[in-house]
Amino acid sequence: MIAQWVLGFLHHRIYKRTMATTKLAPIHVWLGRFVILTGIINGFLGFPLALNSKFNWAIVTLFLLVIIFLGPLAFWRYKRNGSKKMSALATYSDSEGYQAQPWTSQPVGSSQSDINLGQMNTEYPSTQGPPPMYGQNPTEGRQFV
Secondary structure, three states, rough: OOHHHHHHHHHHOOOOOOOOOHHHHHHHHHHHHHHHHHHHHHHHHHHHHHOOHHHHHHHHHHHHHHHHHHHHHHHHHHHHHHHHHHHHHHHHHHOOOOOEEEEEHOOOOOOOOOOOOOOOOOOOOOOOOOOOOOOOOOOOOOOOO
């Protein structure tokens, strides 16, 4: 039990510093399950070894009540969390996904932008031809400093 407490304390200190799970977390969880199980076994074995087995039935009754009431509650919580994850996945799968530049795509069902540019002429006049810099070859490469 002391090792369980030390593992939990160390995991919590490292987690608060890094905000990431540590390698101690699964060890702490599984050691905790083992400690609980050995505690239950110790309760069942301790009363007969102390020659006072009349409390064994009280412990069995208490243990079964906890299992009967908390078992379905834990199962319901597990199913509820699973359904929340599934609904979250379904919500994300219905969307178009992440768009790095959403302004480059048109909204569904619209043919023009929602930005009011007035009567701005967006076409390049074809009588002038392309701008002169497009038709010229570069004389030398760029110099980067």
